[in-house]
Amino acid sequence: MTPILEVRGLHAFYGKSHVLHGVDLKLGEGEIVSLLGRNGSGRSTLVKAAMGQVEARGEVLFKGQPILGMKAFQVAHQGLGYVPENRDIFPTLTVEQNLLLGQKERRQSGRWSLGDMYRMFPRLEERREVAAGVLSGGEQQMLTLCRTLMGDPDAIMIDEPTEGLAPKIVALVADYLLALKERGVSVLLVEQKLAIALDISQRVYLMGHGAIVFEGTPEQLRQDAAVRKEWLEV
Numbered sequence: 001m002t003p004i005l006e007v008r009g010l011h012a013f014y015g016k017s018h019v020l021h022g023v024d025l026k027l028g029e030g031e032i033v034s035l036l037g038r039n040g041s042g043r044s045t046l047v048k049a050a051m052g053q054v055e056a057r058g059e060v061l062f063k064g065q066p067i068l069g070m071k072a073f074q075v076a077h078q079g080l081g082y083v084p085e086n087r088d089i090f091p092t093l094t095v096e097q098n099l100l101l102g103q104k105e106r107r108q109s110g111r112w113s114l115g116d117m118y119r120m121f122p123r124l125e126e127r128r129e130v131a132a133g134v135l136s137g138g139e140q141q142m143l144t145l146c147r148t149l150m151g152d153p154d155a156i157m158i159d160e161p162t163e164g165l166a167p168k169i170v171a172l173v174a175d176y177l178l179a180l181k182e183r184g185v186s187v188l189l190v191e192q193k194l195a196i197a198l199d200i201s202q203r204v205y206l207m208g209h210g211a212i213v214f215e216g217t218p219e220q221l222r223q224d225a226a227v228r229k230e231w232l233e234v
Contacts, residue, residue, distance in 0.1 A: 091133025110152030
């Protein structure tokens, strides 16, 4: 497996609080990898550190090049997309304007077009002229995912995409992630819902107290009741 994203010995800090403790992680080309763990385990901090949003030290390599310390827009220009948990949309702009803002400048024909977005989520096409701020939570999540894709990333980190969504929308998000894999986009998925993560991932990492406590296949995690009980179950 050729890693497109590689994290080595990553430590991260919020002020004096030491949150990540030497994390190692790899995401292969065209692979879906899930990052699991309870709230507060350090999952979101890891992806924020990779995007230059928290103080960190160690190594983060994307396509073999160091990116730790770059600003978020510089990381995005390298081809690493990021979908934050807070559904970061422009509420006063229309759905279509939000999508077009996601395009890279002077962009060559990429993997994704507006038509692709609307085929994937027909509801967005129905709402294309509506201000994004009046969309439902599920529609805003669809929009955030699609806007990131319009930048034609080679890999994408997605933080809790199914949080608060109805089961029907969760299934749509799972289909979306599989569609990314089919087009060669690597996915690092930060997720609470064990079922979706295990169903679509090739590998999983489990975090606890700012460190990796398990790495393996979904089947290995399904069979390891002790690890699940200690680090996942409430």
